[in-house]
Every structure is written in C-alpha cells, then in structure tokens.
Amino acid sequence: MKLSKKTVLTIFENPKSPYFSITNDVLAVATIVSVFTIVLETVPSLSIYSFWFHIIDWTAVTLFTLEYCMRLWSARKRSSYAFSFFGVIDLLAILPTFIGLGNLMFLKSARVIRIIRFLRIVRLTKLSHLNIENAEETLGIFGFNIALYACALLLAFLSVGALLHIFVTSDGQYWSVPAGMYWTFSLFIGGLPAPIPPGTAGTIVFIIAKFLGMALFGLLIGVIGKIFNQLILGKK
Numbered sequence: 001m002k003l004s005k006k007t008v009l010t011i012f013e014n015p016k017s018p019y020f021s022i023t024n025d026v027l028a029v030a031t032i033v034s035v036f037t038i039v040l041e042t043v044p045s046l047s048i049y050s051f052w053f054h055i056i057d058w059t060a061v062t063l064f065t066l067e068y069c070m071r072l073w074s075a076r077k078r079s080s081y082a083f084s085f086f087g088v089i090d091l092l093a094i095l096p097t098f099i100g101l102g103n104l105m106f107l108k109s110a111r112v113i114r115i116i117r118f119l120r121i122v123r124l125t126k127l128s129h130l131n132i133e134n135a136e137e138t139l140g141i142f143g144f145n146i147a148l149y150a151c152a153l154l155l156a157f158l159s160v161g162a163l164l165h166i167f168v169t170s171d172g173q174y175w176s177v178p179a180g181m182y183w184t185f186s187l188f189i190g191g192l193p194a195p196i197p198p199g200t201a202g203t204i205v206f207i208i209a210k211f212l213g214m215a216l217f218g219l220l221i222g223v224i225g226k227i228f229n230q231l232i233l234g235k236k
Contacts, residue, residue: 012024044176148223167201
C-alpha cells in the first residue's frame with residue numbers, strides 16, 4: 001500500500017484510524033522503556049549492562065527518528081510542525097543520542113536530557129485528543145486528578161534528578177538520576193535527610209527543587225479540593 005501524506009497524518013492524529021491505537025501504543029511503550037533505561041544507565045553499578053542500554057536506546061531512537069521524519073513529511077506546513085512545542089520535543093528526543101556519539105565528558109553526562117522523552121507521553125496518550133471534561137468523564141474525577149498529579153510529580157523527580165546528574169558532582173563522581181530522584185523525594189517529604197548538594201550548581205538545584213516542591217504541594221491542595229467538591233458537595 002502506497003502511503004500518502006494524508007494517510008500518514010491520519011495514522012498519527014486521527015483516533016478513528018484503525019492504525020492509530022497500534023502506532024501510539026508502540027511509541028508509548030518505547031518512550032517509557034527508553035526513559036526507564038536512561039535513568040538506570042546513570043547508576044555506576046549497572047554499567048555492566050551498558051551494551052543492552054545502548055541497544056534499547058538506539059532501537060527507541062530509530063522509531064522516534066522514523067516518526068519525526070514521517071510527521072515532518074506529512075505535515076500540512078512543515079515549519080509549523082518543526083517549530084511547534086511537540087515538534088521541538090520530538091526533535092530533542094532523538095538529538096542527544098546522535099550528539100552523544102562524541103566522547104566529550106560533558107556530552108556523555110548531558111545525554112540524560114533524553115529524559116525529555118517523557119513529555120512525549122502527553123502527545124501519545126489518547127487523552128491529548130479529548131478535552132478536560134471528556135477526560136474527567138472517562139477516568140472519573142478521582143482517577144483523572146490523581147493521574148495528573150502523579151505525572152507532574154514524576155516529571156519533577158526526573159527533572160531534578162537529571163539536573164543533579166548533569167551539573168553536580170560529589171567526590172568527583174556524578175550523581176545518578178535515581179539518587180537525585182530519591183534526594184528530591186526526601187526534600188519534598190521533609191523529615192528525611194536531604195542536604196544541599198555541593199557547589200553553586202548544587203545550591204541552584206536545591207532552590208529549584210524547593211520551588212517545585214511548593215508548587216506541587218499547591219497542586220496537591222487543588223487536587224484534593226476538587227475531589228472533595230465533586231464527591232462530597234457534588235460540585236463540578
């Protein structure tokens with residue numbers, strides 16, 4: 001079957017297409033697995049599995065590159081897609097892997113920004129094709145708001161963990177992303193040891209993390225309030 005631009009665009013963008021669910025499910029699984037792999041490969045003790053991490057990463061990058069090229073080719077206006085929010089996210093999901101072919105230490109560390117692939121979930125989820133009211137109706141007021149908060153929390157953990165891995169060293173060693181995520185969790189929870197990371201960069205990351213913690217606490221209050229209004233008072 002010869003693929004036209006309209007057919008490709010329908011596969012990616014139209015939920016009624018028979019291939020839409022399959023395509024998006026495959027890309028969603030590849031996104032989740034690749035992000036999970038990126039996080040694990042920053043752990044020094046897991047370096048023995050680096051070969052398999054690279055295989056998984058390049059498999060995902062091949063899929064994402066093919067997707068990006070097909071979206072760019074089928075776009076009604078290529079510049080509009082290329083410079084759109086999701087177009088930039090799609091490009092950033094693949095560039096760090098190609099740039100990381102170099103042996104510069106900073107580039108090796110900075111490749112962790114591939115975690116930005118997590119944002120692709122926003123595009124790939126079927127909720128992105130629904131409005132807020134329909135999404136809440138599908139998941140229920142409780143499920144939708146909990147899912148929203150969980151995604152925001154996970155993104156905050158990943159972002160701070162990546163910042164610590166890129167910019168902060170302790171005793172000459174980079175932080176692993178999981179260690180940074182645990183530190184962020186400890187900071188958000190309070191009562192658990194979460195010392196300020198060393199150096200100016202560590203202080204800046206600490207301030208960013210504190211700000212994110214306060215913002216997420218405010219979001220949590222909003223989520224609880226919305227659920228309370230819906231379930232107890234019957235208000236939307």
